[in-house]
Amino acid sequence: MATTTVNQNASLASIIERRRESILAEWLREMSGATRRSDLMKESELQGQCGQFLDLLARASGTGTNVQAAAYEPLREMLLDISRVRVQKGFTPRETAMFVFSIKRPLFTAIREAHGKDPVAMAEQMWSTTELLDSLGLYTTEAYLKSREEVIRRQQEDMLELSTPVVKLWEGILALPLIGTLDSARTQVVMESLLEAIVQTNSRVAIIDITGVPTVDTVVAQHLLKTVTAARLMGADCIISGVRPQIAQTIVHLGINLLDVTTKATLSDAFGLAMHRSGFSFIRSDKKEKRDN
Amino acid sequence: MAVVSSEATAVATESDIVTVRRLVREASAKLGFSLVDQTKVVTAASELARNTLIHGKGGEMELITLNGPRVGLRLKFHDHGPGIRDIQLALRDGFTTGSGLGLGLGGAKRLVNEFEINSQPGEGTTVTVTRWK
Numbered sequence A: 001m002a003t004t005t006v007n008q009n010a011s012l013a014s015i016i017e018r019r020r021e022s023i024l025a026e027w028l029r030e031m032s033g034a035t036r037r038s039d040l041m042k043e044s045e046l047q048g049q050c051g052q053f054l055d056l057l058a059r060a061s062g063t064g065t066n067v068q069a070a071a072y073e074p075l076r077e078m079l080l081d082i083s084r085v086r087v088q089k090g091f092t093p094r095e096t097a098m099f100v101f102s103i104k105r106p107l108f109t110a111i112r113e114a115h116g117k118d119p120v121a122m123a124e125q126m127w128s129t130t131e132l133l134d135s136l137g138l139y140t141t142e143a144y145l146k147s148r149e150e151v152i153r154r155q156q157e158d159m160l161e162l163s164t165p166v167v168k169l170w171e172g173i174l175a176l177p178l179i180g181t182l183d184s185a186r187t188q189v190v191m192e193s194l195l196e197a198i199v200q201t202n203s204r205v206a207i208i209d210i211t212g213v214p215t216v217d218t219v220v221a222q223h224l225l226k227t228v229t230a231a232r233l234m235g236a237d238c239i240i241s242g243v244r245p246q247i248a249q250t251i252v253h254l255g256i257n258l259l260d261v262t263t264k265a266t267l268s269d270a271f272g273l274a275m276h277r278s279g280f281s282f283i284r285s286d287k288k289e290k291r292d293n
Numbered sequence B: 001m002a003v004v005s006s007e008a009t010a011v012a013t014e015s016d017i018v019t020v021r022r023l024v025r026e027a028s029a030k031l032g033f034s035l036v037d038q039t040k041v042v043t044a045a046s047e048l049a050r051n052t053l054i055h056g057k058g059g060e061m062e063l064i065t066l067n068g069p070r071v072g073l074r075l076k077f078h079d080h081g082p083g084i085r086d087i088q089l090a091l092r093d094g095f096t097t098g099s100g101l102g103l104g105l106g107g108a109k110r111l112v113n114e115f116e117i118n119s120q121p122g123e124g125t126t127v128t129v130t131r132w133k
């Protein structure tokens, strides 16, 4: 009976509960020494996070030290959130993980004081607490890396989107230089913006340049054909340029029928044709010829 | 036949298809494939990977480098999807059960030197292609 009471009083949960304020104060001090980034985050926000972490840790630790267990779900959720926000704010992975690791010293002080006369129990609890905090720290680092990958992926997508602008080459002539991978939802967006631009500028010829597209497979071809058909319905002719020899060969092997579509090897060939079709012609001025001679 | 290296990669998302193309391009370039042959095998891989993802509900690609007596690249696309009931029909140009052009499978076959489909309805599909240097 007596032992149970002692154990109860010395559980991590009860230690945290009884000494919450001093642990919290020491933890915040610890962080201001190591990795506190007051330039990136307000003091009050950090205090709130620390308090919440302690409460969630106290609640979950009663059930064991397996951080994958359901009892730790709220705590994991919170660390995931913290990591995500810190990625956005520009914290380093170290600064993010230190949020968890810097609680060690204040918590160990509290454990040592709680166990005063029982070194075996103290050592045991320190060990299990270390394991627990290490797992939580690693979890935080993983969550941080995942969030950062997500951010990078999104940035890459954004960049691809930016790299496909519709440009007006001449009165009534548009060009869409496509760059990169074409088979995602983005293709749809790019093609739609071309159709929109055709209407807006009242263009009669649109050149789709695929020089920057490494692979033309059936999905890419299907997008191209759909766009050509839609443009035609709006009164504009499409020319596909940048069809390199290796791409021409694969298109033939795939059995894609581009016979109804005008294709050109280079953008400048396509532009020449577009000018011709629109009734423009080039004349080299005498002056220029003289200077060249 | 000497297998120099073999590695598997997941085909579970749209971005995995991009990865497949990159891996196949790198491997074929390393083997010294001409630009035309690189483009052919990459395009075939793109078609088969997309079939694995869309029709096969995801799976994986095994990339095998063959060296001696002939140098080549062998790709195995494997899934546990619904399988193909009539392989001859699936290979026919223009046949599709989805919204594609129905050219992927037949096209991939024309882009490689060896082509084999193993498929059991309800079990899954394995498509193996080889392109020799």
Ligand SMILES: Nc1ncnc2c1ncn2[C@@H]1O[C@H](COP(=O)(O)OP(=O)(O)OP(=O)(O)O)[C@@H](O)[C@H]1O
Binding pocket: A218, A219, B047, B051, B052, B055, B056, B079, B081, B082, B083, B084, B090, B091, B095, B096, B097, B098, B099, B100, B101, B102, B103, B104, B105, B106, B125
């Ligand atoms: N891995 C697979 N698992 C199940 N069914 C498949 C698989 N691969 C192909 N098929 C079937 O074969 C048909 C033909 O495939 P194919 O790749 O030629 O055309 P598609 O994928 O429908 O269109 P696309 O021209 O865009 O490739 C598909 O519509 C599908 O029914």
Ligand SMILES: [Mg+2]
Binding pocket: B047, B050, B051, B100, B103, B104, B105
């Ligand atoms: Mg297909």
